[in-house]
Amino acid sequence: MTVALMWEARAAEGRGAELLEWARAQWLAADPLRRETFKASGDRVLVITWWDADLDAELPELPEPDAELVQRPVHRWRFESLGAAG
Template sequence: MTSALMWEARAAAGRAADLERWARDTALPALRTAGPERAELLTADGDRVLLITWWAGAPAAVPDPPGDLLARPVHRWSFTSRHVE
């Protein structure tokens, strides 16, 4: 069974680059030690940073960034793969 974890954060005003850097330099290395099958960092309009990680079992939690980087609390969703083409 493959699980995916989506983690999305909206940056505080003027902090999008800092939040992206934190995700790349802090969150991703922390997740690598837990052994995801794949991890992807994305950005979107509205100063949003998104991490998607795929796991062979239960996903590891993404740590929270420092509060001063955030415009609102982080959103998290877990999914279970049902079909891949």
């Protein structure tokens, strides 16, 4: 089974580029099948990692950044992949 972990944070005012660089610099204790980083309006940063694991498996996740770097706590979601279309 493939599990996708999503990590999303919103940067503190004027710190979007810093949050993006922080997220890119974070290393995980193991290598995922794939890792992709996104940015969006509102200085939001999203990181998705894909793992060959069960949905409830213990997997390494990105940590919480320093409180001064974000507007709110990080949001995290876990999904089971149902396959790619097309």
